[in-house]
Amino acid sequence: MxxxxxxxxxxxxxxxxxxxxxxxxxxxxxxxxxxxxxxxxxxxxxxxxxxxxxxxxxxxxxxxxxxxxxxxxxxxxxxxxxxxxQPEPSPHQFVATPDIAPGSDCKSCGEHVFHPAHDYR
Known part of the structure; x- marks a missing residue:
């Protein structure tokens, strides 16, 4: 059916x-x-x-x-x-600036995550 x-x-x-x-x-x-x-x-x-x-x-x-x-x-x-x-939004909050180091902590939860604005290749 x-x-x-x-x-x-x-x-x-x-x-x-x-x-x-x-x-x-x-x-x-x-x-x-x-x-x-x-x-x-x-x-x-x-x-x-x-x-x-x-x-x-x-x-x-x-x-x-x-x-x-x-x-x-x-x-x-x-x-x-x-x-x-709809794509599920990321629960992490980032400031999209170039001075954020790879693997920064999320501002809202403190979890160590990769920042989507950086290219880690």
């Missing part, structure tokens, strides 16, 4: 379509899954299926909240991907 990757344009389009609804709590997602199972699993009569019609309406009323949850999770995943692509 591939991960869902909504573009920022797709997220904006969905958000505009569903309006200002809050995100669904996990219980709603579970209830929707149960309703899908009930709809799939019951005996479908040859005449009008009021049970399925009722469940379809119930599902439809809750889908915007589930879509908001999807948008929230998609935006969070995108932020995590972007953060993972």
């Amino acid at each position: 591939t991960a869902l990757r909504l573009t920022s344009e797709q997220r904006a389009q969905i958000a505009a379509l569903i309006g200002d609804v809050p995100s669904a709590p996990p219980a709603v997602a579970v209830a929707l899954a149960e309703a899908v199972q009930e709809r799939r699993g019951h005996d479908h009569p040859r005449y009008e299926d009021l049970f399925c019609s009722n469940l379809a309406g119930w599902l439809g009323e809750r889908v915007p909240y589930l879509l908001r949850l999807l948008l929230d999770l998609s935006a969070e995943a995108e932020a995590l991907r972007a953060a993972a692509e």
Whole structure:
């Protein structure tokens, strides 16, 4: 299964379509899954299926909240991907001057480290 990757344009389009609804709590997602199972699993009569019609309406009323949850999770995943692509900053603080000797101590932690401004070849 591939991960869902909504573009920022797709997220904006969905958000505009569903309006200002809050995100669904996990219980709603579970209830929707149960309703899908009930709809799939019951005996479908040859005449009008009021049970399925009722469940379809119930599902439809809750889908915007589930879509908001999807948008929230998609935006969070995108932020995590972007953060993972950023290089991790060095915890050491240096003064970038030529008079720092190779192997100087970090100003913030005192650890003996090599200064990135020097070429140690």
